[in-house]
Amino acid sequence: MKNLLEKGRISTRQLAILIVFMTVGDSILILPSLTAEAADQNAWLSVILGGALAMPVLWIWGALARFYPQANLIEIVQSLLGKWLGGAVALYYSVYFFFVAAGLIRELGDFFTIQILAQTPLRAIHLLLLFVLAWGLAKGLEPIVRTGELFFPWFLLMLTALIVCLTPNLRPVNLKPFLSEGISPVLHGSLYVLVYPFAELVALLMVLPYVNRKANTKRDYYLAALFGGLIMLIIVLFSLLVLGPFLTSNQVYPTYALAKKVNIGNFLQRVEAVVAIIWVLSTFFKTAIHSYAFLLGMAETFKLQGYRRLIGPYVLLQFGMAYIITPNFTFYTDVLYKYWPFWDLTNALLLPLILLAAHAAGRKRTAVKA
Amino acid sequence: MIGLTVILLCVAALIWKTLLPMLRRGEFRDGVVFSVMLAGGAFFSFFAANLIPFPAPLHLLVAVYKPFSQWLFSAMGWKS
Amino acid sequence: MTIAKPPIASLSCRIRKPLLLLLCAALLLLLTGCWNRRELDTLGIALGFGIDKTESAYRVSVQVVDPGQVSVSRPASPGHPPTVLFHSESPSLYEALRKMTEVSPRKIYLSHIRVLILGEEIAREGVGKVLDMLSRDAEFRTDFYLFVAKHTTAENVLKIFTPLSNIPAYKMYDALLTSSRTWAPSATVTLDQFMSRIVGPGLNPVLTAIEVAGDQKKGELPSNVSRISASTMLRTKGLAIFDKDKLVGWFNEEESIGYNYIMNQVKSTITKVPCESNGLIALENIHSVTRLKSRVRNGSPVIKVKLNSQVNIGEVQCDFKTTEPENIRKLKHSLEQKRIEMMDSAVEKARELHVDAFGFGNAFYRNQPAYWRKAEKDWDALFQSLRVDYDANIQILKVGTVFDPFHASVKE
Numbered sequence: 084m085k086n087l088l089e090k091g092r093i094s095t096r097q098l099a100i101l102i103v104f105m106t107v108g109d110s111i112l113i114l115p116s117l118t119a120e121a122a123d124q125n126a127w128l129s130v131i132l133g134g135a136l137a138m139p140v141l142w143i144w145g146a147l148a149r150f151y152p153q154a155n156l157i158e159i160v161q162s163l164l165g166k167w168l169g170g171a172v173a174l175y176y177s178v179y180f181f182f183v184a185a186g187l188i189r190e191l192g193d194f195f196t197i198q199i200l201a202q203t204p205l206r207a208i209h210l211l212l213l214f215v216l217a218w219g220l221a222k223g224l225e226p227i228v229r230t231g232e233l234f235f236p237w238f239l240l241m242l243t244a245l246i247v248c249l250t251p252n253l254r255p256v257n258l259k260p261f262l263s264e265g266i267s268p269v270l271h272g273s274l275y276v277l278v279y280p281f282a283e284l285v286a287l288l289m290v291l292p293y294v295n296r297k298a299n300t301k302r303d304y305y306l307a308a309l310f311g312g313l314i315m316l317i318i319v320l321f322s323l324l325v326l327g328p329f330l331t332s333n334q335v336y337p338t339y340a341l342a343k344k345v346n347i348g349n350f351l352q353r354v355e356a357v358v359a360i361i362w363v364l365s366t367f368f369k370t371a372i373h374s375y376a377f378l379l380g381m382a383e384t385f386k387l388q389g390y391r392r393l394i395g396p397y398v399l400l401q402f403g404m405a406y407i408i409t410p411n412f413t414f415y416t417d418v419l420y421k422y423w424p425f426w427d428l429t430n431a432l433l434l435p436l437i438l439l440a441a442h443a444a445g446r447k448r449t450a451v452k453a
Numbered sequence: 454m455i456g457l458t459v460i461l462l463c464v465a466a467l468i469w470k471t472l473l474p475m476l477r478r479g480e481f482r483d484g485v486v487f488s489v490m491l492a493g494g495a496f497f498s499f500f501a502a503n504l505i506p507f508p509a510p511l512h513l514l515v516a517v518y519k520p521f522s523q524w525l526f527s528a529m530g531w532k533s
Numbered sequence: 534m535t536i537a538k539p540p541i542a543s544l545s546c547r548i549r550k551p552l553l554l555l556l557c558a559a560l561l562l563l564l565t566g567c568w569n570r571r572e573l574d575t576l577g578i579a580l581g582f583g584i585d586k587t588e589s590a591y592r593v594s595v596q597v598v599d600p601g602q603v604s605v606s607r608p609a610s611p612g613h614p615p616t617v618l619f620h621s622e623s624p625s626l627y628e629a630l631r632k633m634t635e636v637s638p639r640k641i642y643l644s645h646i647r648v649l650i651l652g653e654e655i656a657r658e659g660v661g662k663v664l665d666m667l668s669r670d671a672e673f674r675t676d677f678y679l680f681v682a683k684h685t686t687a688e689n690v691l692k693i694f695t696p697l698s699n700i701p702a703y704k705m706y707d708a709l710l711t712s713s714r715t716w717a718p719s720a721t722v723t724l725d726q727f728m729s730r731i732v733g734p735g736l737n738p739v740l741t742a743i744e745v746a747g748d749q750k751k752g753e754l755p756s757n758v759s760r761i762s763a764s765t766m767l768r769t770k771g772l773a774i775f776d777k778d779k780l781v782g783w784f785n786e787e788e789s790i791g792y793n794y795i796m797n798q799v800k801s802t803i804t805k806v807p808c809e810s811n812g813l814i815a816l817e818n819i820h821s822v823t824r825l826k827s828r829v830r831n832g833s834p835v836i837k838v839k840l841n842s843q844v845n846i847g848e849v850q851c852d853f854k855t856t857e858p859e860n861i862r863k864l865k866h867s868l869e870q871k872r873i874e875m876m877d878s879a880v881e882k883a884r885e886l887h888v889d890a891f892g893f894g895n896a897f898y899r900n901q902p903a904y905w906r907k908a909e910k911d912w913d914a915l916f917q918s919l920r921v922d923y924d925a926n927i928q929i930l931k932v933g934t935v936f937d938p939f940h941a942s943v944k945e
Contacts, residue, residue, distance in 0.1 A: 121532065182510070198671050203568035206501060256899060263902030271531040329732045330725055333668075340725075343674055352676075381490075387483045392475065395467040396490035399460070403497020407507040418511050421526070421533070422518045 088382050088390055089155075091225035092293055095300045099307035100235045101228055101368065102284065106311025108369035109190050110280040111338055111362055114315060115322040117279075117420060119332035122272035124258055126331070127320045129269050133276020134312035140282060141308055143435050145301065148291045150442055156288035156376075157383040163441045170384055172434070177380030179430050180286055181404070184373040186415075186423075188212055188405040191366050193412060198339050199356060209405050212367070217398045219371055220378065221391060224293065227371050234364050241361045246317060248345040253324040278424040280315055281308065282431035283369070289376040338362070374401075456502030464495050577639035580616065581702035582677075583687025584663055585652035587622055591663070593629040594620040594688040595641050596702050603699055614755065615699045618691055626666040643672040647706040649724070650680045650687035650743065656773065656780035661731065664778070667724055675725040678709050681773040681780060683742040685749070693745055693752040696763045705767060709741055712769060717802035717818075718789030719769045731778050735894015735905070735912060739772045739792065742783060774883065774890050782886040784879060791879035794872060795838055795891050797823040803847065804875075806867045812851030816844040816868060819930065827896035829904050834915055836893050840872060840925040849938040856936050861929050869925040880921055889916045 093101075118126035151159045156176060161169035192208040200208070219227045262269070294300060322331045322341055331337045342355035378397060382390035409415035468491070476484050500507045526533055581596030595618070602615040619637045623629035633641055649667070651660055667673050682690045691701065698704035712719045719741040722730075730738035745765060751757055752765025772784040772792060784792055793799045799821045805813045821842040828835045846855060846864075854860055883890045894912050898905040908915055 200569040201671055207568060259899035260902035260905075263906075267529055267531065271529065326725065327729045327733075329729055340675070343676075346676065353674075381486065385482060385486050387486060388480050389483075392471050392483065392487060393490060395463075395471055396487060396494045399463065399467075399494025399498050400490060403494060403499070403501045404510075406501035407497060407509060409509050409511055410506060414509065414511070418515060421522045422511075422515050425518045425521060426514055 088379060088387075089224060089293055091223055092295050093225060093228045093290070094295055095297050095303050097228045097232050098290075098294050098300070099303045099310075100231050101290070101372065102287065102304065102307035103311045103314070104231055104235070104238070104365050104368040105284055105287065105372060106280045106308055107314050107365040108280065108283070109187055109366045110315055111318055111365060112190060112194055112336055113419065114275060114279055115319045115331050115337040116334060117275045118272035118319060119323065119328055119337070120420070121275065122268040123264075123332065124260070124323060124328040125262055125264075125269050126272050126328070127258070127316060127323060128262070129272025130276050130312065130316045130319050132269060133273035133281070134309065134316070136273060136277050137281035137308065137312070138305070140277070140432055141284075141305060143432070143439060144285065144288055144291075145304065146439060147288065147435055147442075151292075152296070153292050155290070155292050155379065155383070156285075157380045158292075159288075159438060161383070163438055163445065173380060173384040176430065176434075177377050177384060179426075180289075180373045180377040180380060181400075182408070183283060183286070184370050184377060185401055185404040185408045187366055187370040187373065188401060189408055189415065191363065191370075192405065193415075194336060194339075194359075194362070197412075198336060199359065206402070206406060209402060212370070213398045213401055215367070216371060216374055216401075217394050220374055220394050220397075223391075224290065224375060227368070227375070231368050238361050238364055241358060242314065245342060245345065245358055245361075246321065248347055248351065249321055249325055249341060252344055253321070254327075255324065257323050257327045274424050276312075276315070278427040278431075280311060282424075282427045283373075284308070285431040285435070286373045286376040288435075289379055290372065457499060460495055460498050460502060464491060467491060571642075575639055576642040577619075577637050578645050579641050579643050580645060580700055581648050581650065581691050581705070582643070582646050583650040583652065583682075583691045584626070584655055584660075585686045585688055586655040586658065590622045590624045591626050591629055591655070592620060592622045592686075592688065593626060593633070594618055594691055595630075595633060595637075596691045596700075597637065597639075597641065598700060612755075614694070616701065618688070620688060626663060627670070643670070644674055646673070646677045647702045648678055648680060648709075650682050650690050651740070651780075652682050652687040653684060653780065654686070656681050656740075656775075659777075659779045661778035664724070664728060664731075668728065673724070675723050677723065678706055679722050679724065679727055679740050680705065680709070680743040680769075681740045683744040683770055683773070683783070685745055689745060689749055690743055690767060693749075693765060693767055694755055694757040694763075695767060696758045701767065705743065708767075709769060713741075713793075713798070714800045715802070717793050717799045718771055718784075718786045720772060720789075720793060720796075720798060730892075731775070733892070733895055734898045734909065735889060735896075736892040737777060737888050737890045738775045739784070739890055740775065742770050742773045744768055744770045774886055774888055776886070776888045781888055782882070784882055787875050788879040788882050791872075791875035791877070792890065794821065794823055794840060795825070795876050795879065797821075799823075804844070804868060804871060806864065806871050808851035808853055809863075810851050812849075812853075814846060814850065814853060814864065815848035816864075816929070817847040819843045819845055825891075825893070825896050827893070827900050829897075829901055834893075834897060834904070834908065834919045835922065836896065836919060837922045837924060838876060840876075840923070840927075842872070842925075842927045843930050844868065844927055845930055846932040852938065852941045854937050854941075855932040865927055865929050868927050868929070872925045872927065873923040876923060877921075884917050887913055887917070893919065893921075 115126070118129045122129045147159060154162065157173045160173045160176065163169065164172055188209055191212060192205040195208050196203055196205055219230065318338060322337045325344055326334070326337060326340055330340065334340045339355055339359070342358035345354055346352040374397065378390040378393050381387070381393060409418070472484060472487055475487065577597040579595045579597050583594040585592040585594070596616045597619060598616050599613065602613050619633045621629045621632040621635065623632055630641055655663070693701060695701040695704040698707065709719055709721055713721045720739055722738065722740050727738050727740070730736050745752060746768040747765030749765070757763050757765050771786055772789045773780055774782045774784060790799070790802060799818060802818045804816050804818065806816065807813050821840065824839045826837040826839065828837065849855065880891070889912065893916065894905070897908065
């Protein structure tokens with residue numbers, strides 16, 4: 084099933100970079116606080132556990148991609164589930180990607196208006212972000228991915244600089260007591276790690292068919308996710324080591340508080356706004372891929388001639404949705420804490436499993452027929 | 454007022470530059486999807502631009518997953 | 534994959550250049566400022582922040598810098614102090630800050646605060662509620678030091694002219710930083726450390742006490758710094774002990790140094806040890822590491838304080854031959870005893886006040902969490918009776934640049 088809508092091709096290295104960006108994504112903003120709220124000083128264990136639990140999920144997607152190498156997620160759904168059910172599930176997935184993107188735009192807007200630009204209205208930030216997003220989407224998948232490739236060294240450099248500059252402030256005593264409340268809080272925290280960095284990667288299933296497959300693609304797919312998880316582990320670990328468990332769970336954006344702590348010889352200090360750039364980058368690429376997944380999904384579901392024409396209405400929709408998706412900050416945090424993880428798991432774990440089962444059933448039927 | 458004007462201008466621009474050529478080429482299905490999305494976009498953007506509260510779609514999500522979430526949190530003894 | 538040519542490349546030269554210029558100009562529109570721009574001359578940059586209490590409200594005093602008086606290019610005009618104090622009152626801290634615009638021509642900008650001073654009265658009542666605004670507001674950072682104004686109000690402290698340093702807030706910050714590194718009965722505590730120690734189980738914070746040494750009225754006048762010997766100075770005086778967020782007592786100088794030894798916060802300090810005959814020997818601490826070990830023996834808690842130090846002899850006031858190893862051994866023993874005395878006096882004081890200021894409970898929380906879960910509610914009583922073992926191990930490395938004390942060679 085050669086796709087006529089998307090003619091771009093991306094290399095394995097670009098895919099790996101994309102995975103790292105998407106894993107770090109908005110998790111670098113929200114994950115330390117969520118896991119520390121759940122698991123206190125053992126939040127770093129949650130990250131390890133969550134990362135381990137994510138590997139089977141990645142494997143399930145890999146299996147789907149292997150059985151249908153040329154088809155993106157929507158095409159798989161439509162071919163396995165038929166015209167009407169498949170169309171419904173395809174539309175459902177597109178709507179899911181849309182809402183994830185809306186949430187991400189809102190999260191970035193919230194971050195700016197809480198920490199840096201307090202009197203600026205959310206809509207101004209959203210407008211700027213949507214403008215860049217629309218421009219990127221209009222150019223296509225390949226330019227977006229190539230931009231990611233361009234920014235990746237800077238992203239890594241700033242992250243490394245942040246980590247290095249924080250090492251004088253580490254206090255290992257903050258990690259004790261080790262597992263004093265048992266494994267249950269760690270499991271709780273690992274739910275967020277499983278979902279926000281990893282399960283939300285399911286949008287990549289829309290992009291995987293356009294990757295030039297090489298011998299190392301499969302290996303790099305897992306390695307990139309692990310690398311992203313490693314970055315998250317370091318961030319959560321450093322938050323705990325430098326700020327302590329109470330501040331990590333109580334601060335809205337612990338990574339910003341971390342960046343505030345950088346002070347080299349009273350000269351290199353107050354650099355937190357510069358560090359915020361890396362978070363904007365990672366959130367942007369996650370939003371871009373989810374937006375792309377939505378647009379491509381809509382085009383596939385309704386068998387349209389192209390997806391670029393939908394960018395205009397999409398921007399209007401997101402401008403509105405990013406604003407109304409939550410009436411206030413508290414509600415959004417509550418949803419992220421209690422309900423959103425399960426929606427992510429349904430779409431990233433349950434539905435792909437059902438698709439795999441449908442695939443296996445289909446194969447058995449043809450085998451029986453033959 | 455100014456929000457409504459800007460939105461209508463954007464809608465008009467999009468219709469002129471994108472919808473009309475589509476319809477002229479006979480791509481009616483695209484036209485329908487486009488129009489639905491555009492109408493929805495204009496509708497929601499109106500609320501956003503004029504800061505009118507609108508019930509959040511996430512309430513639907515909460516309603517769907519609340520029973521499971523409450524059961525899981527209490528069964529595992531997790532902090533709420 | 535070739536990159537498509539942008540549409541602008543297909544235009545003729547005549548249109549392209551002006552169009553590009555127009556686009557650049559349009560981009561400039563986006564750069565000229567954002568919603569949140571704040572011109573520097575509309576900001577009242579606050580360097581010192583003081584919180585006191587009246588009967589029904591908080592009294593906030595802010596030491597704002599006067600940039601014209603501290604600039605290097607223009608000499609300061611006489612009669613204008615380098616900083617200005619504004620104050621206002623309100624039951625809400627946040628409101629008090631905004632109310633300050635009733636007297637201040639600029640809105641107070643809080644990101645450059647160096648010191649936060651809590652008045653003694655409000656410290657005794659509890660500062661937990663005050664800390665909320667300090668951590669919630671985005672303008673506040675966590676790199677300033679906290680003080681408690683001893684026997685005075687924060688506002689009084691902020692009004693004193695300080696010698697050698699134009700801006701009193703800077704002076705307080707630098708003085709605390711230097712003294713905690715070289716003299717040690719003071720502790721640099723930032724806001725996040727303070728909050729973590731209030732919240733931490735089995736842990737209570739301390740803050741450095743600052744007092745106005747001298748006459749308050751004279752200290753508020755510029756004449757205070759127009760003499761070589763200023764009549765009034767700001768002095769840090771020991772530590773203030775908090776029970777969670779309430780001030781309950783003070784450590785004196787010796788107890789403060791003992792506290793810092795137990796908490797492993799001593800970098801360098803001077804310890805005096807009396808000689809066998811008249812006089813004393815002063816030793817300088819070069820490197821000191823303290824480790825707290827918590828253990829549960831037969832159901833009761835035991836804390837072991839293990840102190841390892843390296844010191845140099847800095848001053849000898851008696852007839853003490855530094856060249857004899859036996860003398861050094863005896864001196865080492867006296868010094869270890871002295872250190873243990875200091876630490877013990879701190880523990881005694883804390884026990885008097887029923888406050889576990891050292892985090893002994895926290896050590897059990899970290900290392901024996903199962904025991905802590907049972908012992909937590911009785912910790913008050915357990916802290917009084919728990920056994921503290923001291924193990925001080927001090928090496929006297931060097932004796933300075935001369936051997937025997939010079940006055941011992943003076944022939945009568």
